[in-house]
Amino acid sequence: MNSNSEIYSLTVNGKTHEVRDSWVGESLLYVLRERLDLPGTKGACEQGECGSCTVIMDGQAVCSCLVMAATAIDSEIRTVESLSVGDSLTEVQDAFVTEGGVQCGFCTPGLVVAIEHLLSQNPDPSEIEIKEAISGNICRCTGYGRIFEAVDKAVSVRKAKSS
């Protein structure tokens, strides 16, 4: 697939990646997953409806399936892979595990990114603010109950740490 191919660079998780031999129509989601070896971001609807592909682009939570990769050359992109490495989970990630917010786990990376983004903007969100912030992330397994618990726990752990 060499037609219309271009070489361009993307800045992902603080690192510059050269994207070669690609088709310019590729979405950011496709390039992250298939070309940059960053499969943590998931795809499930290709229409920006489910939030599985949520990444942070220039400080905004976006659906990477709706962004053409080649238009993101001047942007700072952060994916789920940037949040933690090894055993050191973030408060949000840890709470997802301990409160039962993970079942099949397919929506989880997108939700974790969306919630990290929410808490970076609003460290003590109300119940309705939490629901609104993640209403663009569909979870088919949990019915959201344990996810709400996880957010509450992450917020309280963060508060305890900062006080």
Added chain:
Amino acid sequence: MSSTTQTTTRRDVLGASALRPDGAAKVQGRFEFSSDLHAENMLWGATLRSPHPYARLVSIDLSAAYKIVGVVAIITAEDVPGKKTYGLISSDQPVFAQDFVRYVGEPIAAVAADHPETCRRALAAIKVEYEVLSPLTDAELAIQPATPPIHPDGNVIRRQQIITGDQDLQGEIIVEGTYEIGMQDQAFLGLEAALALPDSDGKGIEMHVATQWLHEDQKQIAACLDLPAERIRLTLGGVGGAFGAREDISLQVHCALLALRTSRPIKMQYSREESFYGHVHRHPAKIFIRHHAKRNGEIQRIEAKMVFDGGAYASTSSAVLINGVTHIQGPYRCPNATVVGYAVRTNNPPCGAMRGFGVVQACYAHESQMDKLAAACGLSPVEIRLRNAMVTGDKLITGQVIESVAPVARCIRETDAIALPAPLAKTAHPLEIVGGSGLTSLPHNIVRGIGWGVSIKNLMYSEKFDDFATARCQLKDGVATLKYATVEVGQGFVVLAPQIARSVLGVDEVVLDTVDTGIGSAGSTSASRQTWMSGGAVDGACRLVRQRLFEHVGKKYNIDPLRLVIEDTDVVDMIGDFRISVIEASTGVLIDETFEHHHRPTEELDENGQGNCHVAFAFVAHRAVVDVDVELGLVKVIQIATAQDVGRVLNPIAALGQIEGGIAQGLGLAVMEEIVLDKGKMRNPSFTDYLLPTALDAPSVVAVMIEEPEPQAPLGAKGIGEPPCISVTPAIAAAIRNATGRELPRVPVRPQDICF
């Protein structure tokens, strides 16, 4: 290819909220779903599908597609070396269409190419000539003998009646209705995906795939490829939810064929739209039902006619039908019954397994009836259900005696005891008000309603099927290693299995081996069966290992092994002072045992629907509270109260997650989710148009788990996966009726059903 081996060392035994060993990988994005798999030199596969619901296939011209640079292979029905058809119960579904296409989305060809975009262009370049035929899309018309068959096997997949007791009895009170259930999609998030790696001799395949039942896939793939089953080696690729939709084959055979044809690894992955076409859905159903009762509300007889639209191919329709007709009485005593059910073939999309499997449809009908009966008898919804609630020892309309623990009345009472939510506050945030942030609902149009639903659900497979499960346990140096082919779809067997091993063996460290076909079948992750069946197999294997460990310790220390027990992490003499840690006791020895768990045998139904066809049953009650904007027809589900018969809670957080998750899916069927068909064509195969519950739609769930251990169950625990999604749908519909006074004989309830 990384192994899916997982190790956990937390001392979490049965009953504790042990943590998922795959949790950290999933929150970090490290967990490998089947769509994340890659191989060197890999090609992409894609499927060409029929745009017509019914047509004769005249010709296929691949020449233009082959000219596209990057296209490596294109295969059609001619390239299937073995059986040209497949299917779970009857093999009636073509791998690729041969003479006819029978539904929109039926596979016609598959292409392998260097890039998904090349695949897309190649599919667009394949020229297919069709002779378009008039589709059969009316399930009731399909039953008529005069209707021409759309498949060599005929249009009626199965007819089953249940005839018992007095066939002429007329009750003092008679209520009836015709109820419809729309077509629901499982809508798992992790789309169908597989990676097939051909063996170098071209006579075998290694496949990594997201499925519900590895050994069934293996059997069906082998038959289509005309290869021995042992040459089709399946490993579970990470599964992003299933809910029934992965019980049937989707891309497996296509992917394997392309790998063998190209001698290169093939990755196939559906888009969301293709996923809607590529897997079966919940059967839409139409159910007429009439209850005869005494004036005091006691049910005396039911009459019912049930029609399940199976779509173009059989899938599990015959089993779904049996669940429907055998559960139409609900969790209520009923001595006389006249029931007939049909599962039929149409040119609609094929339907098969979805969580609740035939019982969801039956429950919507019988629970709608219970409220009519209550009204006719002057009783409350709770009173009518308590008056008829079945107990252990009662006989079902099939003649089968309920031997399971049956706390139906307790489910109802404990649900009833849950506090109702506070009235809608005047100061409520717009997002808490029906209609949401658009501020479309005026306070004086909002009416609150309360409704009930109670259900019975069979556990495991039925009608003589021996859906056994296999597990192997090895103990060495204090570490237990478990091997099984039990598919983890998110339900949590991955956390339960180590809990069982820790409880039985007193070990801390449990290693979970790769889930693949390198051991006997575990059966399907469906029918609320894996805790019971694979849990029973793991428990059995661990118990065999424990016995051998006691024999080893007994011999070494000269103690009668029968005196030894596990206490925490030690082997202890019940009578004497001897105590040794399990780690020390198992150092330097390898104990290796495999166990198959079989449930008790069941029977087929006879021509009158009589027979002990089910293994066991679980029960649940739901009470829904909704706010309805009666002018705009909008609904917000405020609270679901539930008490569920779970037998025994093995992991409280995991159990609660199943309950809340099932409720959300039942809510979806009640007010949001439907695949809309127009002459066999799906109108909404996308997440933009097929609406799923979001965090803002999630009600407050108050759940009570009723623990009355089930004597038949190896761990005392009943399956808990399906019951949560069954009676919540009629409970929500009943609450909307309560608020609006409308009959609402159809789910999902749409705005126009409420306000016009």
